[in-house]
Amino acid sequence: MAFFARFKSYIRGQETVPGEAKLLRKIDAFILSFCCLCYFANYLDRSNLNNAYVSGMKEELNFKGNQLNVINTVFTVGYIVGQVPSNLALTYLRPHLFFPAMMLIWGSLTMITAAVHNPQGIMAIRFFLGLAESSTFVGTHYILGSWYTEKELGKRSGIFTASGLAGTMFGGFIQTGIQKSLNGAHGLAGWRWLFIIDGLITIPIAIYGFLLFPDTPTTTKAPYLTSEERAMAIARIPESGSVKVPLNLTFAKRVFTSWHWYGFVILWIIAGETESFSSNALLALYMKSSPSHKYTVSQLNDYPTGVPAVGIVSTLFWATLTDFMGGKRYLVGYFIAITGIVTSAMILTQFEKTAVVFAAYYWAGAVYACQATFFAWCNDAMRYQDDRFRSVVIASMNMGSNAVNAWWILLFYSANMAPRFTKGMWAMIGCSIALALWTTGIIWMTVREEKSREGREPRIRDADVKQIEETTREV
Template identity: 75%
Template sequence: MWKSAESKLLFKIDFFILTFCCVTYFFNYLDRSNLNNAYVSGMKEELSFQGNQLTVINAIFTVGYVVGQVPCNLALTYWRPRIFFPAMVLLWGGLTMVTAAVSSPTGIMAVRFFLGIAEASTFSGTHYILGSWYTERELGKRSGLFTASGLAGTMFGGFIQTGIHTSLDGVRGLSGWRWLFIIDGLMTLPIALYGLFLFPDTPTTTTAPYLTAAEKELAVSRLPDTNAARSPLNKAFLKRLFTSWYWWGFVMLWVIAGETESFSSNALLALYMKAHPTNHYSVAQLNNYPTGVPAVGIVSTLFWATLTDVLGGKRYLVGYFIGVTGVATSAMILACFDSTTTVFAAYYWAGAVYACQATFFAWCNDAMRQQDARQRSVVIASMNLGNNAINAWWSVVFYSADLAPRFTRGMWAMIGCSIALALWTTAILVQTVREEKRGEPPTSLGDVTPVDHSIKKDG
């Protein structure tokens, strides 16, 4: 009976949580990646971009994204997610449409800063919500599906841009790339309405009409009861946060791991093609060929997320896989730059590093199950904040558009990050193994608090 009731509960929350979060993240990533698609589809020439202005715009977006991380995740512990998430979706949809009206690169810079703040709500916020509903053997697959939806946005962005450029370029006097932003913004409205009426909030606060009273009780009983009582934001809260190994360990993990995604997140394959000294590519090729990178990322994400669930949450395996991938792909590009086939193969393979998004945030949720929910929300947000704070200048220094097509210094930076990731993964693994042997997760450095291990986990 328990399994039958639990299966029905999982089906319902999977449907309503994952449909909203995945579709939201799809358009979140679509809006981000379409700036690069627009750049190679006529925006560069129409707005007279100079030097590394595209890279600077991406960095400014990152600054806004960083500013919004912790406030957005904390907001989810004060306001109902079904209100907060749709409000942010409407905000960034409006800003996306505003992008279609800009007349200069500086105008895009201003819009993208506020777009970054609005979009900061989605990634970290969803991982906080997933950790509130799913057990250790369920979380990886759901995190993987969520991450894959964002990669799908990146992948289909190229095809969508190609279709709009072909069919709408010049309609009503607007360039195809402007129509792209208008259409993207309009598509967010039904998503926001869907979330407002049907998103289930968290197990302890849900009022979803499709969950019975028994299912609500079951949802709460499946996980440690850390969501009902949340610590106030005071000095004691901050002391626990910053003396906890969770904050330092997982923030640094994502600072390093996030930079191994630089080949893909900075659209280096498209920039390589655009700036190639001898090979010339059409607009369709510039938009379509790079879609193979997120396609590889989707397959890798779903594979590793599922495998680590099956193996009982061994998320650390992904750290070693990504370390090898980062070193190998960078070396291939450095050593065989004159071989277009080898360079394309390396960039496609590098897309596999996207697997770390789902598994590392799931790893953090797993490790902090016994901790206060507000602490967990801040650690998750801080992971993304830390990585994007580095991204704000990392991409300019190592992957600036004017460094295309070789990105030599970026290749060496990738090798360094990949080695560092393998070492840091080992450090976190050692810490978690120590906790398992002690049988008691410490809440802070030197402070070990016994916990009740009678809570049953779903197997």
């Protein structure tokens, strides 16, 4: 009974000081709503090229050879290049200006794509589109780490990640509806309307962010936060976390000699490749190439949606559980290691049994949980580091993962390896073992750093608590 009472108290939200629960409700309402809408729109704009390609763009623009692959590679290059600069920009510019500006840029570029007349034009656009869209994922994790404590962060990171998975699930249906309803309207092909509508969707979201996004605790001027709530938001985070050091050679040396950079970048590179087992649509490729079963078009589209659905459930479960347990994010590393080894072994040894293969691929979708929890873990471990250092490490995590994944897919999960993906199964097992070992190493480093930190202050300092309580009584 004590456990359930504790969990119920956690769900309702425990107040360290009076008014904290109200503050959390406010920042949840405005930060999460904007970031999730932004991420959903980001996924729509990112995925619309492939949908347009199979909806008439290939024929109308006379695509040749591997030009589609080149365009996707160009986007990935822009996305990788933009990671660190965009996150550093958030430490110089107000987030309620930067995020909407990036949205308007990528929305405008998406709409401009509707006017192209050859694949080369799309290549140029997609590079800058990647630069603009690189701000959303890592930028949101930086902002979440600025507002929430280790007992709150995982659940919020999970909700944000789930919005992207929802975009993966439902984006195709939205794109298909646009194609069917507007094809030929005003003399424009449906695929051109696809880019126009997707671009227009970003405008109201950007306006909403410009008006109501609260920036960071030390810079916020949000009209819905009182002066007492702003003071409380600052008191909830360590003083060192709000420090902004200059960008110089000393800073660069500090980044590249720190265990945080190597530890979390390599962690996410390994974890990202366990996640690629699901994100590269292996189940759909298995079904398409199955020698024993012939699946209908609707089955090919519908059955694989169960993978991100499992990912959403797993993400929210583990994000909430690790929050409830006080930030034990490392548990997810071991869970994913077990999942990767077992599911790969199931496919390798029971390939002739369709039900077993389906079960393995669905279970493998649970590895999506690493996305929210590992970025939350990085934020937790770097709470006493300065903002710019933390922003670079978070951005470098995603940059490193994308850089490796660009060639990892071709090496282990190329379409011509379907339906068995034997090399990919062994790669998954290897990554899972490496993930368990690397997770253990980071635990050792974080514990050592925790013990060596002298004079560590509590999350909300006694003087701050007293001041906030007195201010609240006066109000």
